[in-house]
Amino acid sequence: MVEIHLNTVFTKEKMDKILGNFVAGGGGNIDVSWKVTLDEAVIAQGSITQYGYSPIRGGGRSGLAIGSFSAEKGNEYTLDIVTKNKSIDWNQADPYIEVGLHPAKLEGYLVLQIFGLLIVSALGIVLMVMTLIFFVAKRYKKHGSDPGYFNYVGAERKNRKISK
Numbered sequence: 001m002v003e004i005h006l007n008t009v010f011t012k013e014k015m016d017k018i019l020g021n022f023v024a025g026g027g028g029n030i031d032v033s034w035k036v037t038l039d040e041a042v043i044a045q046g047s048i049t050q051y052g053y054s055p056i057r058g059g060g061r062s063g064l065a066i067g068s069f070s071a072e073k074g075n076e077y078t079l080d081i082v083t084k085n086k087s088i089d090w091n092q093a094d095p096y097i098e099v100g101l102h103p104a105k106l107e108g109y110l111v112l113q114i115f116g117l118l119i120v121s122a123l124g125i126v127l128m129v130m131t132l133i134f135f136v137a138k139r140y141k142k143h144g145s146d147p148g149y150f151n152y153v154g155a156e157r158k159n160r161k162i163s164k
Contacts, residue, residue, distance in 0.1 A: 005063035044069030
């Protein structure tokens with residue numbers, strides 16, 4: 001995910017002017033277009049006017065999510081961003097770029113980890129039950145179906161005297 005964040009956060013009215021008011025349906029005074037290249041070939045591109053915008057506000061951060069692209073480990077990508085500034089406030093906000101893993105991917109990895117943990121736990125329980133069944137069956141095979149065997153063994157242990 002490609003995001004532009006602002007180091008300086010202004011009043012809500014001024015931020016609406018810069019970033020736009022997503023709820024009211026109005027774009028801000030900034031037009032951002034971007035493209036990602038790999039070995040001179042464009043692999044992804046977009047713009048706020050083409051695809052809309054997604055303002056980021058909260059947790060002490062403000063900015064715009066301007067798009068996303070798929071990347072592979074080991075490749076070097078070039079990100080070009082062009083802004084058409086309609087407001088001097090944009091430069092005063094001291095913008096910077098962040099490229100990171102899309103939150104949906106993180107949620108997907110978390111789901112996979114939880115699912116894996118559940119499978120490992122279920123297999124552990126099944127293994128414990130199978131081990132218990134194995135030992136009970138082994139003992140049953142050795143002593144037959146004598147229903148009093150377990151009671152006899154218990155009584156024998158209770159009546160056993162300890163000799164010195």
